[in-house]
Amino acid sequence: MKKVRFGIIGLGLMGREFGSAVARWCHLTGMNARPEITAVCARNPQSYKWFTDNFETIKVVTDDYRELLASEEVDAVYCAVPHHLHQQFYIDIIEAGKHLLGEKPFGIDKPANDAINECISKHPEVFVRCSSEFPFFPPMQRIGKMIEEDAFGPIIEVNSGFLHSSDLNPNKAINWKRMIEYNGEYGCLGDLGLHPCHMPFKAGWTPKNVRAILSNLVPERPDKEGNRVPCATWDNGTMLCDAEDPRSGQLFPLTIKAQRIAPGETDTWYFEIKGMKACARWSSSNPRRFEVLEYTGGEQAWRHIDMGWEVAFEGITGPIFEFGFTDAIQQMWAAFLYELTEGQPKSRFASCVTPEEAALTHRLFTAALRSHAQGTVETV
């Protein structure tokens, strides 16, 4: 079993999810590689304790990420820090010769993403991917197989989205994700938008243009002291694109939604594809329910299939049992380690977001900002 020694920069929400996936790596039965956490870094020392209490393998604990990068004990880095730090941190990680799983949006804006990509192109020896766990849910893996088998036929339309609702409360305190200087001009698109792009882009459906509508529904929020302060980030975004199906060369409507204020939705990813031969849909609000309609000339009827643990990277869980968010995170990490150590992904949809796919999200979101500002259809 190959061991890949990881440093984690950013020990917040997502850093701990990685820690948990590492701690139960034995859950996976078919892997030839395993991660080991050897170094952690965050600005807030209080976040070290959970890691040092739970991982005896940690040798470096620091608030200076350059110290982590200088360590001989680190082969690869998971970097989950606020967006304004992506450019500098990702470039320094790559230049230090460490493999990288970065977080979305992979640069706060397009110039930052361009700079990261330029650095990647100078370091082909370093393996770089971006995190997004959405396609690892079993129904999405099934949809991926159907796309590869051309089961849908000519595509009629695709709808993909990521919806939250906690910002419906106008008294929720502002944090960095609601401030342009840390989260970026993209607002909800940068924070949520890469997830609903992942599956369409992996399928090779490239948006040619975009008509976007963005909303700032809560322009002020309380700060930690209770003072009302400006909250200038976009809360909700809808992007309607002409996308090209590479099989047929035909254009079809691709709608991508990223919403922080979607009443009733806790953390909902959904995906729907309508084709001339078949249709399929899935939503994380009913995560085991896979819906499919296969058109063979007779009556048109949706089938509802309750899917269990049918995954890209097999494990100890029986196939009838439910799959969840933490499983998706671990499957994504398995995909990263598999491709890092085997040199190619296990399959097209069992792979992490590539730098090229992340770059395409930046072209799309930048065009979406122009489209909204001018009320125009913008080329992507």
Ligand SMILES: NC(=O)c1ccc[n+]([C@@H]2O[C@H](COP(=O)([O-])OP(=O)(O)OC[C@H]3O[C@@H](n4cnc5c(N)ncnc54)[C@H](O)[C@@H]3O)[C@@H](O)[C@H]2O)c1
């Ligand atoms: N894949 C997903 O589903 C998902 C979910 C949430 C967030 N994210 C992404 O993960 C990244 C982090 O988001 P989060 O929700 O974990 O944020 P968070 O606020 O919970 O954590 C951020 C971490 O960064 C650390 N940090 C800040 N400045 C630092 C510095 N100068 N040096 C070292 N560490 C520093 C903080 O100490 C904190 O530990 C963002 O890019 C976000 O978009 C991804």
